[in-house]
Amino acid sequence: xxxxxxxxxxxxxxxxxxxxxxxxxxxxxxxxxxxxxxxxxxxxxxxxxxxxxxxxxxxxxxxxxxxxxxxxxxxxxxxxxxxxxxxxxxxxxxxxxxxxxxxxxxxxxxxxxxxxxxxxxxxxxxxxxxxxxxxxxxxxxxxxxxxxxxxxxxxxxxxxxxxxxxxxxxxxxxxxxxxxxxxxxxxxxxxxxxxxxxxxxxxxxxxxxxxxxxxxxxxxxxxxxxxxxxxxxxxxxxxxxxxxxxxxxxxxxxxxxxxxxxxxxxxxxxxxxxxxxxxxxxxxxxxxxxxxxxxxxxxxxxxxxxxxxxxxxxxxxxxxxxxxxxxxxxxxxxxxxxxxxxxxxxxxxxxxxxxxxxxxxxxxxxxxxxxxxxxxxxxxxxxxxxxxxxxxxxxxxxxxxxxxxxxxxxxxxxxxxxxxxxxxxxxxxxxxxxxxxxxxxxxxxxxxxxxxxxxxxxxxxxxxxxxxxxxxxxxxxxxxxxxx
Ligand code: NAP
Numbered sequence: 198x199x200x201x202x203x204x205x206x207x208x209x210x211x212x213x214x215x216x217x218x219x220x221x222x223x224x225x226x227x228x229x230x231x232x233x234x235x236x237x238x239x240x241x242x243x244x245x246x247x248x249x250x251x252x253x254x255x256x257x258x259x260x261x262x263x264x265x266x267x268x269x270x271x272x273x274x275x276x277x278x279x280x281x282x283x284x285x286x287x288x289x290x291x292x293x294x295x296x297x298x299x300x301x302x303x304x305x306x307x308x309x310x311x312x313x314x315x316x317x318x319x320x321x322x323x324x325x326x327x328x329x330x331x332x333x334x335x336x337x338x339x340x341x342x343x344x345x346x347x348x349x350x351x352x353x354x355x356x357x358x359x360x361x362x363x364x365x366x367x368x369x370x371x372x373x374x375x376x377x378x379x380x381x382x383x384x385x386x387x388x389x390x391x392x393x394x395x396x397x398x399x400x401x402x403x404x405x406x407x408x409x410x411x412x413x414x415x416x417x418x419x420x421x422x423x424x425x426x427x428x429x430x431x432x433x434x435x436x437x438x439x440x441x442x443x444x445x446x447x448x449x450x451x452x453x454x455x456x457x458x459x460x461x462x463x464x465x466x467x468x469x470x471x472x473x474x475x476x477x478x479x480x481x482x483x484x485x486x487x488x489x490x491x492x493x494x495x496x497x498x499x500x501x502x503x504x505x506x507x508x509x510x511x512x513x514x515x516x517x518x519x520x521x522x523x524x525x526x527x528x529x530x531x532x533x534x535x536x537x538x539x540x541x542x543x544x545x546x547x548x549x550x551x552x553x554x555x556x557x558x559x560x561x562x563x564x565x566x567x568x569x570x571x572x573x574x575x576x577x578x579x580x581x582x583x584x585x586x587x588x589x590x591x592x593x594x595x596x597x598x599x600x601x602x603x604x605x606x607x608x609x610x611x612x613x614x615x616x617x618x619x620x621x622x623x624x625x626x627x628x629x630x631x632x633x634x635x636x637x638x639x640x641x642x643x644x645x646x647x648x649x650x651x652x653x654x655x656x657x658x659x660x661x662x663x664x665x666x667x668x669x670x671x672x673x674x675x676x677x678x679x680x681x
Protein backbone atom coordinates (compact mmCIF):
# COMPACT_ATOMS: atom_id res chain seq x y z
CA UNK A 198 0.00 0.00 0.00
CA UNK A 199 1.37 3.43 -0.87
CA UNK A 200 2.21 5.92 1.86
CA UNK A 201 -0.65 8.44 2.15
CA UNK A 202 1.71 11.04 3.58
CA UNK A 203 3.44 13.62 1.40
CA UNK A 204 7.22 13.55 1.49
CA UNK A 205 8.63 17.04 2.20
CA UNK A 206 12.05 18.15 0.98
CA UNK A 207 13.82 19.83 3.88
CA UNK A 208 17.10 21.73 4.00
CA UNK A 209 18.71 22.42 7.36
CA UNK A 210 21.44 25.03 7.21
CA UNK A 211 24.19 24.08 9.65
CA UNK A 212 25.20 20.76 11.20
CA UNK A 213 25.94 22.03 14.69
CA UNK A 214 24.14 21.07 17.87
CA UNK A 215 20.72 22.40 16.81
CA UNK A 216 20.89 21.20 13.19
CA UNK A 217 21.77 17.71 14.41
CA UNK A 218 18.85 17.88 16.84
CA UNK A 219 16.31 18.75 14.14
CA UNK A 220 17.81 16.28 11.67
CA UNK A 221 17.53 13.50 14.24
CA UNK A 222 13.91 14.32 15.11
CA UNK A 223 12.89 14.44 11.44
CA UNK A 224 14.58 11.13 10.63
CA UNK A 225 13.09 9.51 13.72
CA UNK A 226 9.67 10.64 12.49
CA UNK A 227 10.28 8.82 9.19
CA UNK A 228 10.96 11.95 7.12
CA UNK A 229 13.75 10.92 4.78
CA UNK A 230 14.29 13.78 2.30
CA UNK A 231 16.47 15.80 4.63
CA UNK A 232 19.79 17.46 3.86
CA UNK A 233 22.08 19.39 6.20
CA UNK A 234 24.19 21.98 4.41
CA UNK A 235 27.37 22.53 6.40
CA UNK A 236 30.06 24.97 5.33
CA UNK A 237 32.76 23.23 7.38
CA UNK A 238 34.26 19.77 6.94
CA UNK A 239 33.08 18.47 10.29
CA UNK A 240 29.98 18.37 12.48
CA UNK A 241 29.47 20.02 15.82
CA UNK A 242 29.33 23.79 15.26
CA UNK A 243 30.52 25.60 18.35
CA UNK A 244 31.97 22.39 19.80
CA UNK A 245 33.99 21.87 16.63
CA UNK A 246 35.16 25.50 16.39
CA UNK A 247 36.11 25.92 20.03
CA UNK A 248 38.97 23.68 21.09
CA UNK A 249 40.85 26.08 23.36
CA UNK A 250 42.55 24.77 26.50
CA UNK A 251 40.09 24.42 29.37
CA UNK A 252 36.96 24.33 27.20
CA UNK A 253 33.99 22.80 28.98
CA UNK A 254 30.29 23.45 29.24
CA UNK A 255 29.20 25.30 32.34
CA UNK A 256 25.72 23.76 32.13
CA UNK A 257 25.65 20.36 33.87
CA UNK A 258 26.20 17.55 31.35
CA UNK A 259 23.22 15.62 32.64
CA UNK A 260 21.08 18.46 31.27
CA UNK A 261 23.24 19.58 28.33
CA UNK A 262 22.13 16.72 26.06
CA UNK A 263 19.10 15.63 24.08
CA UNK A 264 16.27 13.78 25.83
CA UNK A 265 16.15 11.30 22.93
CA UNK A 266 19.87 10.48 23.18
CA UNK A 267 20.87 10.49 26.83
CA UNK A 268 24.50 9.72 27.47
CA UNK A 269 25.16 7.68 30.63
CA UNK A 270 28.91 8.06 30.21
CA UNK A 271 29.53 11.73 30.97
CA UNK A 272 32.80 11.92 32.86
CA UNK A 273 32.20 15.14 34.81
CA UNK A 274 29.39 17.28 36.14
CA UNK A 275 30.60 19.88 33.61
CA UNK A 276 32.24 17.76 30.91
CA UNK A 277 35.07 18.97 28.68
CA UNK A 278 34.47 20.31 25.16
CA UNK A 279 36.03 17.36 23.29
CA UNK A 280 33.67 14.97 25.07
CA UNK A 281 30.67 17.13 24.17
CA UNK A 282 31.80 17.29 20.55
CA UNK A 283 32.16 13.49 20.50
CA UNK A 284 28.63 13.20 21.96
CA UNK A 285 27.08 15.26 19.14
CA UNK A 286 29.06 13.29 16.54
CA UNK A 287 27.74 10.08 18.05
CA UNK A 288 24.14 11.33 18.03
CA UNK A 289 24.57 12.31 14.37
CA UNK A 290 26.00 8.88 13.53
CA UNK A 291 23.46 6.86 15.53
CA UNK A 292 20.44 8.70 14.14
CA UNK A 293 21.61 8.72 10.52
CA UNK A 294 22.00 12.51 10.44
CA UNK A 295 25.71 12.22 9.62
CA UNK A 296 24.83 10.53 6.30
CA UNK A 297 22.64 13.49 5.30
CA UNK A 298 25.28 16.20 5.66
CA UNK A 299 26.82 17.92 2.66
CA UNK A 300 30.11 19.19 4.02
CA UNK A 301 32.09 22.10 2.65
CA UNK A 302 28.89 23.69 1.35
CA UNK A 303 28.06 27.30 2.14
CA UNK A 304 24.56 28.54 1.45
CA UNK A 305 24.74 31.89 -0.32
CA UNK A 306 21.09 32.45 -1.12
CA UNK A 307 17.69 31.06 -0.26
CA UNK A 308 14.98 32.43 -2.56
CA UNK A 309 11.24 31.78 -2.69
CA UNK A 310 10.21 30.61 -6.17
CA UNK A 311 6.47 30.92 -5.63
CA UNK A 312 6.02 27.32 -4.57
CA UNK A 313 9.21 26.33 -2.77
CA UNK A 314 12.59 27.59 -1.54
CA UNK A 315 15.46 27.52 -4.00
CA UNK A 316 18.71 27.17 -2.07
CA UNK A 317 21.91 28.12 -3.84
CA UNK A 318 25.27 27.03 -2.48
CA UNK A 319 28.75 28.37 -3.14
CA UNK A 320 29.46 25.57 -5.62
CA UNK A 321 26.82 27.15 -7.85
CA UNK A 322 24.29 24.33 -7.27
CA UNK A 323 20.62 25.23 -6.65
CA UNK A 324 18.02 22.83 -5.30
CA UNK A 325 14.40 23.24 -4.22
CA UNK A 326 12.97 22.50 -0.80
CA UNK A 327 9.53 22.69 0.80
CA UNK A 328 11.02 23.83 4.11
CA UNK A 329 14.25 25.59 5.01
CA UNK A 330 15.44 25.74 8.59
CA UNK A 331 18.35 27.90 9.64
CA UNK A 332 20.42 26.26 12.37
CA UNK A 333 23.45 28.52 12.02
CA UNK A 334 24.11 29.03 15.72
CA UNK A 335 24.19 32.15 17.82
CA UNK A 336 27.84 32.42 18.88
CA UNK A 337 29.41 31.60 15.57
CA UNK A 338 31.08 34.66 14.06
CA UNK A 339 34.24 35.56 16.04
CA UNK A 340 34.41 39.22 17.05
CA UNK A 341 37.89 40.66 16.57
CA UNK A 342 38.65 43.72 18.69
CA UNK A 343 39.17 47.02 16.98
CA UNK A 344 42.56 47.74 18.57
CA UNK A 345 45.17 49.85 16.77
CA UNK A 346 48.14 47.80 15.59
CA UNK A 347 46.50 44.37 16.06
CA UNK A 348 47.64 43.31 12.60
CA UNK A 349 51.21 44.41 13.30
CA UNK A 350 51.75 41.85 16.07
CA UNK A 351 54.71 39.70 14.97
CA UNK A 352 54.00 36.53 16.96
CA UNK A 353 51.11 34.08 16.73
CA UNK A 354 47.76 35.79 17.38
CA UNK A 355 44.43 33.99 17.20
CA UNK A 356 40.83 34.15 18.35
CA UNK A 357 39.72 31.66 21.00
CA UNK A 358 37.44 29.98 18.45
CA UNK A 359 40.35 29.57 16.01
CA UNK A 360 42.92 28.11 18.41
CA UNK A 361 46.29 27.41 16.82
CA UNK A 362 47.32 24.09 18.34
CA UNK A 363 50.67 24.17 16.54
CA UNK A 364 51.91 26.84 18.97
CA UNK A 365 53.60 25.43 22.08
CA UNK A 366 52.74 27.87 24.85
CA UNK A 367 54.70 26.25 27.69
CA UNK A 368 57.69 28.62 27.46
CA UNK A 369 55.82 31.66 26.15
CA UNK A 370 54.55 34.94 27.54
CA UNK A 371 50.89 34.84 26.62
CA UNK A 372 48.68 37.92 26.38
CA UNK A 373 45.02 37.02 26.85
CA UNK A 374 42.42 39.66 26.00
CA UNK A 375 38.91 39.10 27.36
CA UNK A 376 37.45 37.91 30.63
CA UNK A 377 34.08 36.43 29.60
CA UNK A 378 33.24 32.73 30.01
CA UNK A 379 35.87 31.83 27.39
CA UNK A 380 38.70 33.97 28.81
CA UNK A 381 38.05 32.58 32.29
CA UNK A 382 38.22 28.97 31.06
CA UNK A 383 41.43 29.64 29.11
CA UNK A 384 43.08 31.43 32.00
CA UNK A 385 42.15 28.63 34.41
CA UNK A 386 43.77 26.07 32.07
CA UNK A 387 46.92 28.05 31.23
CA UNK A 388 47.83 29.49 34.64
CA UNK A 389 50.98 27.78 35.83
CA UNK A 390 51.46 26.03 32.48
CA UNK A 391 53.01 28.90 30.51
CA UNK A 392 55.97 31.13 31.21
CA UNK A 393 53.78 34.17 31.97
CA UNK A 394 50.16 35.00 31.43
CA UNK A 395 49.02 38.60 31.13
CA UNK A 396 45.25 38.88 31.37
CA UNK A 397 43.87 42.10 29.88
CA UNK A 398 40.55 42.88 31.53
CA UNK A 399 38.36 45.73 30.33
CA UNK A 400 35.42 45.06 32.66
CA UNK A 401 35.26 42.58 35.55
CA UNK A 402 32.61 39.86 35.28
CA UNK A 403 30.87 38.03 38.11
CA UNK A 404 32.15 34.51 38.59
CA UNK A 405 30.43 31.74 40.50
CA UNK A 406 32.80 29.07 41.76
CA UNK A 407 31.19 25.63 41.47
CA UNK A 408 33.03 22.36 41.90
CA UNK A 409 33.36 20.03 38.91
CA UNK A 410 33.52 16.51 40.34
CA UNK A 411 34.33 13.53 38.17
CA UNK A 412 31.62 10.86 37.93
CA UNK A 413 32.99 7.63 39.34
CA UNK A 414 32.90 4.45 37.18
CA UNK A 415 30.19 3.01 39.44
CA UNK A 416 27.97 6.06 38.79
CA UNK A 417 28.44 5.68 35.06
CA UNK A 418 27.67 1.97 35.27
CA UNK A 419 24.46 2.71 37.16
CA UNK A 420 23.38 5.23 34.54
CA UNK A 421 24.12 2.72 31.78
CA UNK A 422 22.40 -0.15 33.55
CA UNK A 423 19.25 1.79 34.54
CA UNK A 424 18.02 4.11 31.76
CA UNK A 425 15.16 5.22 34.01
CA UNK A 426 17.74 6.53 36.48
CA UNK A 427 19.52 8.28 33.62
CA UNK A 428 16.26 9.95 32.58
CA UNK A 429 15.54 10.88 36.18
CA UNK A 430 18.97 12.55 36.43
CA UNK A 431 18.30 14.60 33.28
CA UNK A 432 15.00 15.88 34.64
CA UNK A 433 16.41 16.48 38.11
CA UNK A 434 19.20 18.64 36.63
CA UNK A 435 16.68 20.44 34.40
CA UNK A 436 14.27 21.09 37.27
CA UNK A 437 17.05 22.42 39.47
CA UNK A 438 18.03 25.01 36.86
CA UNK A 439 14.46 25.83 35.87
CA UNK A 440 13.32 26.29 39.45
CA UNK A 441 15.98 28.96 39.95
CA UNK A 442 15.62 30.75 36.61
CA UNK A 443 12.53 32.94 37.22
CA UNK A 444 13.72 34.08 40.64
CA UNK A 445 17.14 34.95 39.26
CA UNK A 446 15.68 37.12 36.52
CA UNK A 447 13.81 39.46 38.84
CA UNK A 448 14.67 41.41 42.00
CA UNK A 449 14.09 39.50 45.21
CA UNK A 450 15.53 37.16 47.81
CA UNK A 451 17.15 34.71 45.37
CA UNK A 452 18.97 37.48 43.52
CA UNK A 453 20.12 39.03 46.81
CA UNK A 454 21.45 35.62 47.83
CA UNK A 455 23.25 35.18 44.51
CA UNK A 456 24.89 38.60 44.89
CA UNK A 457 25.94 37.79 48.44
CA UNK A 458 27.37 34.43 47.35
CA UNK A 459 29.34 35.89 44.44
CA UNK A 460 30.78 38.62 46.70
CA UNK A 461 31.65 36.10 49.36
CA UNK A 462 33.45 33.91 46.84
CA UNK A 463 35.52 36.91 45.80
CA UNK A 464 37.02 36.79 49.28
CA UNK A 465 39.12 33.90 48.01
CA UNK A 466 41.22 36.64 46.45
CA UNK A 467 43.75 37.43 49.15
CA UNK A 468 45.19 40.70 47.81
CA UNK A 469 42.61 43.49 48.39
CA UNK A 470 43.85 45.43 45.37
CA UNK A 471 43.39 42.44 43.07
CA UNK A 472 40.00 41.76 44.68
CA UNK A 473 38.90 45.33 43.98
CA UNK A 474 39.97 45.01 40.34
CA UNK A 475 37.93 41.82 40.00
CA UNK A 476 34.78 43.29 41.57
CA UNK A 477 32.15 44.20 38.96
CA UNK A 478 29.87 47.20 39.44
CA UNK A 479 26.97 45.52 37.63
CA UNK A 480 24.58 42.95 39.08
CA UNK A 481 25.37 39.23 38.81
CA UNK A 482 23.63 37.81 35.70
CA UNK A 483 23.22 41.20 34.03
CA UNK A 484 25.94 39.77 31.80
CA UNK A 485 26.12 36.01 31.52
CA UNK A 486 27.15 34.64 34.91
CA UNK A 487 30.46 32.82 34.59
CA UNK A 488 30.61 29.42 36.23
CA UNK A 489 34.14 28.26 36.99
CA UNK A 490 35.62 25.73 39.37
CA UNK A 491 39.02 27.36 39.60
CA UNK A 492 39.28 30.92 38.27
CA UNK A 493 39.98 32.61 41.60
CA UNK A 494 42.79 30.15 42.34
CA UNK A 495 44.21 30.43 38.83
CA UNK A 496 44.30 34.21 38.78
CA UNK A 497 46.38 34.21 41.99
CA UNK A 498 48.98 31.94 40.43
CA UNK A 499 52.40 33.65 40.47
CA UNK A 500 52.66 33.28 36.66
CA UNK A 501 49.54 35.40 36.13
CA UNK A 502 49.30 39.19 36.00
CA UNK A 503 46.01 41.07 35.68
CA UNK A 504 46.21 44.26 33.62
CA UNK A 505 43.21 46.55 33.91
CA UNK A 506 44.51 49.69 32.20
CA UNK A 507 42.84 50.39 28.86
CA UNK A 508 44.63 48.86 25.88
CA UNK A 509 46.01 51.72 23.77
CA UNK A 510 47.51 49.74 20.95
CA UNK A 511 49.32 46.59 20.00
CA UNK A 512 52.89 46.63 18.76
CA UNK A 513 54.82 43.84 17.01
CA UNK A 514 56.10 42.72 20.41
CA UNK A 515 53.40 43.45 22.95
CA UNK A 516 50.38 45.29 24.26
CA UNK A 517 50.56 48.96 25.29
CA UNK A 518 48.45 50.30 28.15
CA UNK A 519 48.92 53.82 29.50
CA UNK A 520 52.15 54.22 27.56
CA UNK A 521 53.66 51.04 29.04
CA UNK A 522 54.43 48.12 26.76
CA UNK A 523 53.75 44.64 28.14
CA UNK A 524 55.91 42.28 26.07
CA UNK A 525 54.13 39.09 24.97
CA UNK A 526 55.06 36.28 22.56
CA UNK A 527 51.54 35.08 21.76
CA UNK A 528 48.24 36.95 21.70
CA UNK A 529 44.94 35.18 22.42
CA UNK A 530 41.73 37.05 21.63
CA UNK A 531 38.90 35.78 23.83
CA UNK A 532 36.84 38.71 22.63
CA UNK A 533 33.54 37.00 21.96
CA UNK A 534 31.21 36.75 19.00
CA UNK A 535 28.75 38.70 16.90
CA UNK A 536 25.66 37.22 18.52
CA UNK A 537 23.21 39.09 16.30
CA UNK A 538 24.10 37.78 12.84
CA UNK A 539 21.74 34.78 13.02
CA UNK A 540 20.98 33.62 9.47
CA UNK A 541 23.37 36.10 7.85
CA UNK A 542 25.49 36.55 5.75
CA UNK A 543 23.26 34.17 3.77
CA UNK A 544 20.78 36.11 1.59
CA UNK A 545 17.15 35.24 2.26
CA UNK A 546 14.61 36.47 -0.29
CA UNK A 547 10.94 35.78 0.34
CA UNK A 548 7.79 36.26 -1.77
CA UNK A 549 7.64 39.62 -3.56
CA UNK A 550 11.41 40.06 -3.23
CA UNK A 551 11.26 40.79 0.52
CA UNK A 552 14.75 40.30 1.95
CA UNK A 553 15.58 39.42 5.52
CA UNK A 554 17.88 42.47 5.59
CA UNK A 555 14.85 44.64 4.88
CA UNK A 556 12.58 42.80 7.31
CA UNK A 557 15.24 43.19 9.99
CA UNK A 558 16.24 46.76 9.20
CA UNK A 559 15.41 47.76 12.79
CA UNK A 560 17.01 44.65 14.32
CA UNK A 561 16.34 40.91 14.29
CA UNK A 562 12.81 39.86 15.33
CA UNK A 563 11.15 36.48 15.24
CA UNK A 564 7.70 35.19 16.00
CA UNK A 565 8.19 33.27 19.26
CA UNK A 566 11.92 32.86 18.43
CA UNK A 567 11.33 30.60 15.40
CA UNK A 568 9.75 32.25 12.34
CA UNK A 569 9.56 35.57 10.49
CA UNK A 570 6.50 37.16 8.84
CA UNK A 571 6.89 37.26 5.06
CA UNK A 572 8.95 34.05 4.90
CA UNK A 573 6.69 31.00 4.48
CA UNK A 574 7.89 27.54 5.54
CA UNK A 575 11.08 29.07 6.90
CA UNK A 576 12.10 28.46 10.49
CA UNK A 577 15.06 29.27 12.73
CA UNK A 578 16.64 27.42 15.62
CA UNK A 579 18.24 29.70 18.24
CA UNK A 580 16.57 32.70 16.60
CA UNK A 581 16.20 36.18 18.16
CA UNK A 582 15.06 36.33 21.79
CA UNK A 583 15.64 32.64 22.45
CA UNK A 584 16.21 31.90 26.17
CA UNK A 585 19.97 31.65 25.75
CA UNK A 586 21.07 33.11 29.13
CA UNK A 587 22.46 30.65 31.68
CA UNK A 588 20.37 27.75 30.29
CA UNK A 589 20.93 24.59 28.22
CA UNK A 590 20.86 25.42 24.52
CA UNK A 591 20.22 21.73 23.84
CA UNK A 592 16.82 22.03 25.57
CA UNK A 593 15.97 25.17 23.59
CA UNK A 594 16.96 23.48 20.33
CA UNK A 595 14.82 20.47 21.16
CA UNK A 596 11.78 22.63 21.90
CA UNK A 597 12.20 24.59 18.67
CA UNK A 598 12.96 21.48 16.59
CA UNK A 599 9.83 19.73 17.91
CA UNK A 600 7.82 22.80 16.96
CA UNK A 601 9.21 22.70 13.40
CA UNK A 602 8.46 18.97 13.29
CA UNK A 603 4.83 19.70 14.21
CA UNK A 604 4.46 21.98 11.19
CA UNK A 605 6.21 19.49 8.92
CA UNK A 606 3.93 16.67 10.07
CA UNK A 607 0.88 18.79 9.28
CA UNK A 608 2.28 19.48 5.82
CA UNK A 609 2.81 15.77 5.30
CA UNK A 610 -0.83 15.15 6.15
CA UNK A 611 -1.80 17.70 3.49
CA UNK A 612 -3.18 20.24 5.98
CA UNK A 613 -1.42 23.17 4.32
CA UNK A 614 1.01 24.16 1.60
CA UNK A 615 2.61 27.22 3.16
CA UNK A 616 2.50 28.80 6.59
CA UNK A 617 4.09 31.96 7.96
CA UNK A 618 3.43 33.94 11.12
CA UNK A 619 1.33 37.08 10.77
CA UNK A 620 2.91 40.48 11.34
CA UNK A 621 0.14 41.24 13.87
CA UNK A 622 0.91 38.15 15.97
CA UNK A 623 4.62 38.95 15.86
CA UNK A 624 4.03 42.60 16.84
CA UNK A 625 1.74 41.49 19.67
CA UNK A 626 4.39 39.05 20.88
CA UNK A 627 7.05 41.80 20.84
CA UNK A 628 4.79 44.15 22.78
CA UNK A 629 4.72 41.49 25.50
CA UNK A 630 8.48 40.92 25.23
CA UNK A 631 9.19 44.67 25.40
CA UNK A 632 6.88 45.08 28.40
CA UNK A 633 8.58 42.24 30.29
CA UNK A 634 12.23 43.02 29.50
CA UNK A 635 12.72 46.17 31.63
CA UNK A 636 11.91 44.12 34.71
CA UNK A 637 14.71 41.63 34.11
CA UNK A 638 18.26 41.60 35.42
CA UNK A 639 19.59 42.13 31.86
CA UNK A 640 18.13 45.63 31.85
CA UNK A 641 19.86 46.74 35.04
CA UNK A 642 22.55 48.66 33.20
CA UNK A 643 25.52 46.78 31.80
CA UNK A 644 26.96 46.17 28.38
CA UNK A 645 26.97 42.63 27.01
CA UNK A 646 26.48 40.52 23.91
CA UNK A 647 22.88 40.11 25.06
CA UNK A 648 22.10 43.66 23.88
CA UNK A 649 20.84 44.17 20.35
CA UNK A 650 21.43 47.17 18.08
CA UNK A 651 18.72 49.17 19.87
CA UNK A 652 20.38 48.53 23.24
CA UNK A 653 17.61 46.16 24.32
CA UNK A 654 18.45 42.64 25.52
CA UNK A 655 17.73 40.14 22.73
CA UNK A 656 16.64 37.50 25.21
CA UNK A 657 13.52 35.70 26.33
CA UNK A 658 12.19 37.67 29.31
CA UNK A 659 10.31 34.82 30.97
CA UNK A 660 11.21 31.48 32.50
CA UNK A 661 12.59 28.97 29.97
CA UNK A 662 9.61 26.61 30.64
CA UNK A 663 7.39 29.37 29.27
CA UNK A 664 9.26 29.06 25.97
CA UNK A 665 8.30 25.40 25.87
CA UNK A 666 4.67 26.22 26.62
CA UNK A 667 4.68 28.90 23.91
CA UNK A 668 5.90 26.44 21.30
CA UNK A 669 3.96 23.42 22.53
CA UNK A 670 1.87 23.49 19.36
CA UNK A 671 1.35 25.67 16.28
CA UNK A 672 -1.34 28.34 16.62
CA UNK A 673 -3.27 28.67 13.39
CA UNK A 674 -4.81 31.96 14.49
CA UNK A 675 -1.33 33.52 14.44
CA UNK A 676 -0.35 32.24 10.97
CA UNK A 677 -1.23 32.89 7.34
CA UNK A 678 -1.95 29.40 6.16
CA UNK A 679 -2.43 28.44 2.54
CA UNK A 680 -4.37 25.19 2.37
CA UNK A 681 -2.87 22.15 0.68
P1 NAP B 1 32.14 37.59 25.83
O1 NAP B 1 31.39 37.11 26.99
O2 NAP B 1 31.47 38.46 24.85
O3 NAP B 1 33.47 38.27 26.38
C1 NAP B 1 34.35 38.95 25.52
C2 NAP B 1 35.43 39.55 26.36
O4 NAP B 1 36.33 40.25 25.50
C3 NAP B 1 34.91 40.57 27.36
O5 NAP B 1 35.64 40.46 28.55
C4 NAP B 1 35.19 41.89 26.66
O6 NAP B 1 35.36 42.98 27.53
C5 NAP B 1 36.50 41.58 26.00
N1 NAP B 1 36.77 42.47 24.89
C6 NAP B 1 36.12 42.56 23.71
N2 NAP B 1 36.65 43.52 22.95
C7 NAP B 1 37.66 44.06 23.67
C8 NAP B 1 38.59 45.11 23.44
N3 NAP B 1 38.57 45.82 22.30
N4 NAP B 1 39.49 45.40 24.41
C9 NAP B 1 39.51 44.71 25.56
N5 NAP B 1 38.66 43.70 25.84
C10 NAP B 1 37.75 43.40 24.90
O7 NAP B 1 32.73 36.34 24.95
P2 NAP B 1 33.07 34.86 25.42
O8 NAP B 1 33.85 34.86 26.67
O9 NAP B 1 33.63 34.17 24.24
O10 NAP B 1 31.68 34.26 25.78
C11 NAP B 1 30.58 34.44 24.90
C12 NAP B 1 29.49 33.49 25.31
O11 NAP B 1 29.84 32.19 24.87
C13 NAP B 1 29.28 33.34 26.79
O12 NAP B 1 28.58 34.40 27.37
C14 NAP B 1 28.51 32.04 26.81
O13 NAP B 1 27.18 32.23 26.45
C15 NAP B 1 29.22 31.25 25.72
N6 NAP B 1 30.24 30.40 26.34
C16 NAP B 1 29.76 29.38 27.08
C17 NAP B 1 30.64 28.57 27.71
C18 NAP B 1 30.08 27.46 28.52
O14 NAP B 1 30.79 26.91 29.33
N7 NAP B 1 28.81 27.09 28.34
C19 NAP B 1 32.01 28.78 27.62
C20 NAP B 1 32.47 29.83 26.84
C21 NAP B 1 31.55 30.64 26.20
P3 NAP B 1 34.09 43.66 28.25
O15 NAP B 1 33.74 42.70 29.32
O16 NAP B 1 34.56 44.96 28.72
O17 NAP B 1 33.03 43.76 27.18
